[in-house]
Amino acid sequence: MDTANFRRTLAGICLITQPFLNLISVSISPQQSTNTSEQLAMIGAYPTRFLISSLLDLVWLLLLIPAVLGLLHLLRARGALLGHIGCGFALAGAVGAAAYRGVNLGQLQVAQSGLNQGQVLAAFGQASLGSVVVMLMSAIGLIVGYALLAAGLWRTRAAPRGASALIVAFLVVDIVGLAAGGNKGVLLVAHTLLLVGLSWIGVRILAMSDAQWRAQVGTQDRS
Numbered sequence: 154m155d156t157a158n159f160r161r162t163l164a165g166i167c168l169i170t171q172p173f174l175n176l177i178s179v180s181i182s183p184q185q186s187t188n189t190s191e192q193l194a195m196i197g198a199y200p201t202r203f204l205i206s207s208l209l210d211l212v213w214l215l216l217l218i219p220a221v222l223g224l225l226h227l228l229r230a231r232g233a234l235l236g237h238i239g240c241g242f243a244l245a246g247a248v249g250a251a252a253y254r255g256v257n258l259g260q261l262q263v264a265q266s267g268l269n270q271g272q273v274l275a276a277f278g279q280a281s282l283g284s285v286v287v288m289l290m291s292a293i294g295l296i297v298g299y300a301l302l303a304a305g306l307w308r309t310r311a312a313p314r315g316a317s318a319l320i321v322a323f324l325v326v327d328i329v330g331l332a333a334g335g336n337k338g339v340l341l342v343a344h345t346l347l348l349v350g351l352s353w354i355g356v357r358i359l360a361m362s363d364a365q366w367r368a369q370v371g372t373q374d375r376s
Contacts, residue, residue, distance in 0.1 A: 161358055161366040164223025168355030171216035172348040174209050179344050182206035185335045196264040203261055210254050214247045220351065221247075223358060224302050226366075227311040235308070239301030246294020252287045299324055312354045319350030 183199040183206075185192065196203050221243045228236030299320055307317035323346040330339030358366070 155363060157363045157367050160219075160223070160226070161361060161363065163219050164226065165355045165359035167216045167220040168223060168358065169352045171213045171220045172344065172351045174213040174216065176341070176344040176348050178206045178209035178213065179337070179340050181209075184337060193260060193264050196261050200261060200265060203257075207254050207257050207261070211251060214251045214254070217247050218244065220355075221298070221302070224306065224312075224354070227354075227358075228302070228305045228309060235301050235305030239298050239305060241298070242294045242301060243298025244294075246291050246296070246298050249287050249290030249292075249294055253284075253291050256284060256287070296324060296328070306354075312357060316350045316353040319346050319353070323347035323350065 181202050183195045183202055185195070221240050225236045225240040303317045303320040303324075306312040306320075307314055323343050326339060326343035326346060330336045330343055333339060
């Protein structure tokens with residue numbers, strides 16, 4: 154088996170499918186809330202949608218690993234420092250996000266357990282140190298990771314600069330959406346920007362020859 158061809162193809166496919174699944178998850182997920190009572194009520198009202206979106210999150214987080222490693226490969230020759238730091242943050246964020254989805258699935262099980270509201274709130278009403286660390290690890294890791302990878306790709310022109318700009322635009326719009334209480338319309342716009350940006354890079358990677366992939370030189374936009 155040609156390992157270069159396999160890694161290039163896997164990276165390209167994951168860069169396209171990972172943000173697509175992310176967008177689907179955001180679109181079908183019920184409105185999230187930082188208020189525990191409202192969150193548990195939402196989970197109880199839409200258990201199937203919540204379960205599917207949580208499972209999709211776990212899948213796209215898994216696909217994020219080869220996608221990020223593919224971006225790191227593009228930066229290996231000229232943007233090694235930013236690439237490695239960004240990759241490290243993104244993978245740490247993926248681990249944190251996956252752990253938080255595990256908490257979400259635990260909330261789903263409790264919401265369907267028949268416990269009364271007081272018992273449920275006693276279990277989930279107070280944020281623990283562990284849950285706060287996991288949330289910060291997820292948010293900071295993914296935000297800083299994407300930002301550093303986008304900066305490295307922009308600086309080195311290892312990918313079209315328009316794609317790098319779309320990743321940065323995603324970060325800005327996503328933060329605005331989260332600050333607005335998880336506004337779903339804004340979040341959908343944000344993840345559409347990410348889908349276009351990463352897919353653009355993914356298509357370029359798939360269009361490379363194996364020799365270009367080995368040399369980290371593709372049909373890059375030099376404008």
